[in-house]
Amino acid sequence: MNAAPLSGLYAPSLALVTDLYQLTMAYGYWQQGMQDREAVFHLYFRKAPFAGGYAVAAGLALAVDWVENLHFSDDDLAYLGSLRGSKGGVMFPAEFLEYLRQLKFTCDIDAVAEGTVVFGNEPLIRVRGPLLQAQLLETALLTLVNFQTLIATKAARIREATGPTDQILEFGLRRAQGFDGGLGASRAAYLGGADATSNVLAGQRYGIPVRGTHAHSWVMSFGDETQAFSAYAQAFPDDSVFLVDTYDTIEGVRRAIQVAREMRAKGHELAGIRLDSGDLAYLSREARAVLDEAGFTETRIVASNDLEENLITSLKQQGARIDTWGVGTQLVTAYNQAALGGVYKLAALRKADDSGWDFTIKLSEQVAKTSIPGILQVRRYLNEYGKPRADMLYNTAAPLPDQLTLIDPADLTRRLAIKPETKFRELLEPVFRAGKRVLELPTLAESRAHAQREVQSLDPSIRRFLNPHIFPVGLEKTLCEYRTELILEKKPVRGA
Numbered sequence: 001m002n003a004a005p006l007s008g009l010y011a012p013s014l015a016l017v018t019d020l021y022q023l024t025m026a027y028g029y030w031q032q033g034m035q036d037r038e039a040v041f042h043l044y045f046r047k048a049p050f051a052g053g054y055a056v057a058a059g060l061a062l063a064v065d066w067v068e069n070l071h072f073s074d075d076d077l078a079y080l081g082s083l084r085g086s087k088g089g090v091m092f093p094a095e096f097l098e099y100l101r102q103l104k105f106t107c108d109i110d111a112v113a114e115g116t117v118v119f120g121n122e123p124l125i126r127v128r129g130p131l132l133q134a135q136l137l138e139t140a141l142l143t144l145v146n147f148q149t150l151i152a153t154k155a156a157r158i159r160e161a162t163g164p165t166d167q168i169l170e171f172g173l174r175r176a177q178g179f180d181g182g183l184g185a186s187r188a189a190y191l192g193g194a195d196a197t198s199n200v201l202a203g204q205r206y207g208i209p210v211r212g213t214h215a216h217s218w219v220m221s222f223g224d225e226t227q228a229f230s231a232y233a234q235a236f237p238d239d240s241v242f243l244v245d246t247y248d249t250i251e252g253v254r255r256a257i258q259v260a261r262e263m264r265a266k267g268h269e270l271a272g273i274r275l276d277s278g279d280l281a282y283l284s285r286e287a288r289a290v291l292d293e294a295g296f297t298e299t300r301i302v303a304s305n306d307l308e309e310n311l312i313t314s315l316k317q318q319g320a321r322i323d324t325w326g327v328g329t330q331l332v333t334a335y336n337q338a339a340l341g342g343v344y345k346l347a348a349l350r351k352a353d354d355s356g357w358d359f360t361i362k363l364s365e366q367v368a369k370t371s372i373p374g375i376l377q378v379r380r381y382l383n384e385y386g387k388p389r390a391d392m393l394y395n396t397a398a399p400l401p402d403q404l405t406l407i408d409p410a411d412l413t414r415r416l417a418i419k420p421e422t423k424f425r426e427l428l429e430p431v432f433r434a435g436k437r438v439l440e441l442p443t444l445a446e447s448r449a450h451a452q453r454e455v456q457s458l459d460p461s462i463r464r465f466l467n468p469h470i471f472p473v474g475l476e477k478t479l480c481e482y483r484t485e486l487i488l489e490k491k492p493v494r495g496a
């Protein structure tokens with residue numbers, strides 16, 4: 001079953017899911033008469049998470065849902081009207097609140113499809129429209145895209161470790177960052193490569209397959225493994241996975257086999273056993289041998305216990321016979337990297353006299369952190385096998401030269417000339433035009449399939465966990481030169 005991609009989770013409007021400063025700036029822009037100056041913002045991250053070579057873009061469908069439901073309700077406005085500054089004065093006057101009440105979303109949004117592999121500095125979302133509106137989107141878009149992209153990428157790495165045919169069950173809800181953290185993580189984990197979740201709400205909301213085994217408490221409540229397994233088999237004769245490690249794992253496997261024989265006599269097969277402690281490589285090999293010996297060659301071996309991609313890789317190298325991986329805490333909390341540092345930066349502003357664009361830049365001590373001006377598009381060049389070769393960021397508001405050269409923004413001497421016949425695709429596609437959605441979103445299952453094709457299309461050197469190869473992402477030469485000019489124009493010259 002595929003749920004509709006727009007879940008309505010963010011309806012009614014969650015307009016107040018924002019930082020106060022978005023609203024104080026909005027008021028300021030309105031007061032200055034700047035609210036309708038046309039602006040362009042880009043949402044991007046600078047470095048792929050987990051010291052990896054890529055990220056899997058995610059969160060767009062949630063962002064679309066939020067934007068489509070964006071409006072300030074009576075309650076929202078009453079609350080904003082009640083806010084007071086430090087001297088007790090009204091923070092937002094009634095005329096401005098009335099403006100917010102009437103506000104209609106009219107921006108253009110272009111975005112990278114969920115599941116697409118992306119790299120540092122590449123806009124995942126481009127928002128173009130009235131300055132006040134485009135600014136108001138910042139916090140919610142970042143909250144949604146940063147977390148979804150982080151978890152989808154983690155899941156893709158776990159999939160990399162398990163290989164394509166093993167099952168990955170996401171078990172994280174109990175260790176997640178609250179209800180919404182758990183729900184969002186289940187969605188992103190599925191998008192990034194998990195096969196199913198134990199999170200029932202995520203199943204209902206997003207159509208993700210729900211799966212599970214049973215807890216130690218089930219065995220403990222019977223006090224006897226054979227009885228516990230028989231009772232579970234009675235309830236779910238065709239879907240039983242017995243947790244065998246409550247007392248002694250190998251003894252537990254033998255008891256599971258005993259019950260499995262009784263099940264077989266009644267025409268049912270034991271689906272699997274689960275290991276949740278001890279040496280998972282050794283125990284899974286032993287369990288496989290005992291199961292096979294007893295004629296239960298199809299019974300799956302599920303393992304859980306703080307699993308993550310490096311541990312799974314190691315278990316595989318140790319010859320573990322695990323074919324289903326239950327992964328919780330490390331996946332849904334992105335344990336080794338708490339957040340993706342995506343940012344939302346102003347890149348262009350229509351001149352006050354409407355005579356063209358001012359391209360804007362945020363300087364930084366590090367050139368790599370200096371923002372990229374323009375109305376950007378990401379062009380992905382493909383090699384002769386149709387696999388990604390290099391990405392080019394270019395300014396759609398300036399003409400492209402005939403000879404295209406990519407320049408690495410972190411090292412201006414690294415360049416790549418593009419042959420004119422090189423095939424490419426543009427990653428940012430129209431999602432909203434003048435506030436109306438123009439893109440039919442794929443289902444979550446379609447985005448998941450897209451993510452798997454995308455990750456597979458990357459060279460293994462970019463997918464590896466340790467010191468991955470850096471995928472070339474360059475600025476088109478004229479954009480790079482323009483950016484350097486802007487940096488020099490804005491940067492004060494220091495005297496010695």
Ligand SMILES: Nc1ncnc2c1ncn2[C@@H]1O[C@H](COP(=O)(O)OP(=O)(O)OP(=O)(O)O)[C@@H](O)[C@H]1O
Pocket residue numbers: 276277278279280281282304305306307311314315318
């Ligand atoms: N063969 C192995 N190689 C590397 N790490 C392993 C191996 N087998 C298990 N581990 C991991 O080692 C960690 C500790 O395992 P252990 O069974 O001691 O965990 P535990 O949580 O303390 O056990 P328990 O659930 O009994 O309290 C877990 O993260 C587990 O996944």
Ligand SMILES: O=P(O)(O)OC[C@H]1O[C@H](OP(=O)(O)OP(=O)(O)O)[C@H](O)[C@@H]1O
Pocket residue numbers: 171172174175214215216217276304305306307326327328329330
């Ligand atoms: O280790 P994770 O990757 O987070 O996977 C989820 C964990 O949650 C459960 O343990 P818990 O001790 O909470 O319950 P249990 O008694 O059912 O084992 C399960 O047995 C896993 O070990």
Ligand SMILES: O=C(O)c1cccnc1
Pocket residue numbers: 171172198211212213214215304326328
């Ligand atoms: O179904 C399971 O086995 C399960 C669910 C949540 C957490 N740990 C295990």
